[in-house]
Amino acid sequence: MKPIISIEYCPKCGWLLRSAYMAQELLTTFSEEIKGVTLIPSETGGTFIISVDDKAIFDRKEMQRFPEIKELKRLVRDMVSPEMDLGHTDHK
Template structure:
């Protein structure tokens, strides 16, 4: 059985200067889970956005949490997403 590869998006506010944390988050995830990822896309946005989704499902939202993710938090959330993913369909 072929390993499922997931697409992650990191939407970040450009005018807020969030590219360093978006880049760091991408590196954290890729360094630990590159075999499980088909893509990590950095998506420029506005309005204070820092939103992380996997396969279109939100896994972290700065707007909802009122904070940035902690070190390796997105890695943990991605691992939880993979554990809960329905591989049957």
């Protein structure tokens, strides 16, 4: 079964657009590997957590920053399709 990615974000912080951009990037890159991306408005201020099948892979509060898109793609790839080549994202 293909995994579902969720992005829980703080709507009061204005992070919907950032969440939608990241969802678009993930859906484009992993169109065959994932079932979908769900955006979840959080009731807790400052929340920005990205999960694969309910397993958090990035938490803004823990990391004290947002993920770079290349970093996010690598984290998702490692969970959903470790053998997948991300092209220029994998190379320095």
